[in-house]
Structures are given as C-alpha cells and as structure tokens.
Amino acid sequence: MAKAFTLSEVLITLGTIGIVAAMTLPALIQHRQKIIIETRLKKFYTSINQALIMSEIKYGDKENWYIQNNEDFYETYLKENLATLRTEDISNNEKLLYLKDGSGVILNIYHACPSDKCGGHIVFCSEVKYCQNGIDKSTYGSKQFLFGYWPNNSDTSFRYHYHKGIEPYKVYWNGKLSGFNVGCNETGGNYCAALIQYNNWTIPNNYPKKL
Numbered sequence: 001m002a003k004a005f006t007l008s009e010v011l012i013t014l015g016t017i018g019i020v021a022a023m024t025l026p027a028l029i030q031h032r033q034k035i036i037i038e039t040r041l042k043k044f045y046t047s048i049n050q051a052l053i054m055s056e057i058k059y060g061d062k063e064n065w066y067i068q069n070n071e072d073f074y075e076t077y078l079k080e081n082l083a084t085l086r087t088e089d090i091s092n093n094e095k096l097l098y099l100k101d102g103s104g105v106i107l108n109i110y111h112a113c114p115s116d117k118c119g120g121h122i123v124f125c126s127e128v129k130y131c132q133n134g135i136d137k138s139t140y141g142s143k144q145f146l147f148g149y150w151p152n153n154s155d156t157s158f159r160y161h162y163h164k165g166i167e168p169y170k171v172y173w174n175g176k177l178s179g180f181n182v183g184c185n186e187t188g189g190n191y192c193a194a195l196i197q198y199n200n201w202t203i204p205n206n207y208p209k210k211l
Contacts, residue, residue, distance in 0.1 A: 033211045034203050037126045040103045041145060041193065042201040044124050048105070049165040051081035063151050063163070067113035070095035074107060091134035104128030106135055109149070119150040122166050124193070141189025141209040145196075168194035184208060 055077040056062055067073045074087065074095060085098040090106070097105040106123040113119065123144050125131035130143040140146050146169040150161040160170035169190050173179050177198065183191030185208050196203055203211070 030211060033126075037145075037211060038196070038202055040101060040126045041124060041196060043101065044099070044103060044105065045147075045166070045168075045197070045201075048078070048082060048122075051078050052165045054081040062165070063118075064114050067109060067118065069093070069112075070107040070109050073109050088132075090132070094134055096128075096131050098128050102127060104131035106131050106144075108135065114152065116152050116154070117150070118152045119148065119161075121169075122147040122149055137189070139189070141184055141192030142211055144189075145193035146190050147193060168197045170194050 083100040088096045095107040104125040109120040111117040148169045180191045180195040
C-alpha cells in the first residue's frame with residue numbers, strides 16, 4: 001500500500017512550488033511585455049508610414065502638405081489609412097489615437113506645415129492606457145516610445161528625419177551604436193525606439209530600461 005503524504009510534506013511541497021512560481025513569474029511577465037512591445041512597435045512604424053505613403057499618392061509630396069495642428073494631420077493624412085478605433089483630445093493640445101491592436105499614439109504637431117520646421121513629436125504606447133495622461137518623458141523607453149516627424153527640416157541635427165516619414169527620434173544622433181547611450185539609459189529614453197529599430201526591432205539583452 002502506497003504511503004500517504006503527511007500534512008507537513010504537502011505544505012512543504014506547496015511552499016516550494018510557491019517559491020519557484022514567485023521566482024519565475026516576473027521573468028515570464030517581462031518576456032511577454034518585451035514581445036508585445038517589439039511586435040506592436042514594428043507594426044506601428046510600418047502602418048503609420050504606409051498611411052503617409054497612401055496620402056502622398058492622393059495629396060502629393062508630404063513636404064508640401066498643409067497642416068496647422070494635430071486635427072489636420074490626423075483627419076486629412078492619417079485617418080483614411082490607419083486602423084484607428086477612436087480619437088481623444090488630451091492634455092497640452094495633444095491628440096490620442098486608439099489603435100485597433102490595443103496600442104495608442106499621441107500626436108503633438110507643434111510647427112505648422114509647410115515650413116522649414118514643419119512637424120513635431122509622435123509618441124507610441126504599446127498599450128493605450130500608457131498614453132491616456134499625455135506625454136510623460138519619464139516613461140520614454142518603457143511605456144512610451146518617442147518618434148519624430150520633420151520632413152522639411154534640413155538642419156544637420158535633423159538629418160535622420162529630413163525627407164522622411166515618421167521615424168524613431170534621432171535628433172543629434174551621431175549614427176553610431178554607441179551614440180544611443182546618451183539617449184537611452186537609466187535616466188533618459190529619447191533614443192530608445194531608435195535603438196530597438198537599429199537592433200532589427202528587437203529589444204537588446206542589455207537594454208537599460210525596465211519594461
């Protein structure tokens with residue numbers, strides 16, 4: 001006849017299982033979050049730039065588009081070809097787009113177009129809830145990811161945005177992998193989306209931010 005487990009043995013076993021779960025669960029959650037960010041970040045980059053390309057076919061070269069504010073940019077040049085559930089005007093004249101995959105985008109066009117400085121910041125959130133209180137620079141690289149749109153700015157510091165669509169923020173970047181260290185570290189996250197793009201849309205193992 002098989003020996004039955006004693007109560008103390010059962011409790012010890014359950015305790016061991018609990019300890020192992022407590023040790024492994026955070027890593028599993030972190031890995032899942034990493035996959036969500038990578039997948040949605042790449043999808044966002046592709047889909048929003050495809051929307052711009054489709055609008056260029058309809059309205060001509062983006063360098064000549066007439067944009068006075070976020071509403072103009074979205075309603076005229078993005079809405080028709082970007083899979084959006086709804087929009088919301090939030091703080092500081094920012095416009096939040098709720099995307100169909102559960103992610104969010106904040107539009108912050110602060111220079112009217114057409115002009116040399118036409119454009120502004122675009123902020124992507126892997127989950128829309130991270131965008132609902134507006135732009136929060138302290139979360140860049142973990143909850144929010146900074147992009148830029150400056151198709152007409154020929155200043156050398158904007159060379160990675162000139163004649164481009166919506167790109168991960170690279171203002172003043174020196175073009176080298178080591179250059180990301182000044183803008184994607186424990187205290188700053190401006191370059192984090194660009195670093196992930198540089199790494200083929202995967203978050204590197206030595207990524208400095210907690211996701």
